Amino acid sequence: MGEIEHAKIIRIARESGEEVVPEPVDLAARVRELRKARGWTLEQAAAQAGLARSTLSKIENGQMSPTYEALKKLAEGLAISVPQLFTPPSKGQVTGRMAVTRAGEGVAHLTTTYEHELLANALRNKQMLPYRARIRARSFEEFHGWVRHDGEEFLYVLTGIVRLYTEFYEPQELKRGDSAYYDASMGHNLVSVSHEDATVLWVTSLV
DNA sequence: CCAACCCATTCGTGTTGAAA
DNA sequence: TTTCAACACGAATGGGTTGG
CATH class of the missing domain: 2.60.120.10 (Jelly Rolls)
Incomplete structure (x- = not known):
């Protein structure tokens, strides 16, 4: 027994x-969220990813869709995988x-x-x-x-x-x-x- | 109050690849 | 080849905060 x-x-x-239902998440918001979660400025995040901060700004504001190259750099800079960029964060993943x-x-x-x-x-x-x-x-x-x-x-x-x-x-x-x-x-x-x-x-x- | 700063956004320009 | 659209960048601009 x-x-x-x-x-x-x-x-x-x-x-x-709670189970996370995979729903389409817009990349812009996701990127901003990930950056904010780390407490990084555009400058810091851009440096990590090897992109210009203006580029990152446009990505976060939906004014530009990044190339695959940029996505790879971005994922690397944020220390996550590319697929995770499109995955809505699970509720419990909030830091702290x-x-x-x-x-x-x-x-x-x-x-x-x-x-x-x-x-x-x-x-x-x-x-x-x-x-x-x-x-x-x-x-x-x-x-x-x-x-x-x-x-x-x-x-x-x-x-x-x-x-x-x-x-x-x-x-x-x-x-x-x-x-x-x-x-x-x-x-x-x-x-x-x-x-x-x-x-x-x-x-x-x-x- | 204003100067100095930091941060994000917008602007102008160069590059590239595809279509006409 | 010329044209056009999209990406990426640095510089300029604007908003907000802090310290004197």
């Missing part, structure tokens, strides 16, 4: 990001997001094997899923098979001692301060071996 719940919160987190979660104020999510405290839960559409977990499981048998999902996972032991079972490696005993990083598509289950339930910081990538 535990592994199902575990997989579920990850899936929910993954799906909570932040979420602070005070100790013990994460969103609780209980399972038979783990007690999850989701951190930065207010932040939607994020690339990582951080949570603190209390490991209640004491033996591998408490899980029904391997826990596995997409993405990569980072694990840092906060208190106690855990044993990390993985599909392809020998079980690892990890104590406070130890950490592990692994592909989450590889089966992975965690149990406490210390007298008290261990707690760990887990970060799962949602990409």
Whole structure:
């Protein structure tokens, strides 16, 4: 049961990001938006792209449609790909997001094997899923098979001692301060071996 | 208040490629 | 070849802010 719940919160987190409908976006506005997002002036952006600022101005005002060469330079200067120039920005891509979660104020999510405290839960559409977990499981048998999902996972032991079972490696005993990083598509289950339930910081990538 | 500045836009010109 | 349209540039212009 535990592994199902575990997989579920990850899936929910993954799906909570709003889907972006690809709609035609006009290049002019997009370029200006990208430039502004970096806090650049026309001069700075033009220097980055290797274009004249007047040219960039015209592009942003729809007075000129750039050649493919200019588009390539522009994309390079803005450190993005050419296709991204025509892709409307996803909502969460706005720079400067932040979420602070005070100790013990994460969103609780209980399972038979783990007690999850989701951190930065207010932040939607994020690339990582951080949570603190209390490991209640004491033996591998408490899980029904391997826990596995997409993405990569980072694990840092906060208190106690855990044993990390993985599909392809020998079980690892990890104590406070130890950490592990692994592909989450590889089966992975965690149990406490210390007298008290261990707690760990887990970060799962949602990409 | 005005000078000095910064930034964005507009203007005038050179270049290039395609059509007549 | 001449003509025309479009791109790109630097210089000039205009709007807005800051400091004396």
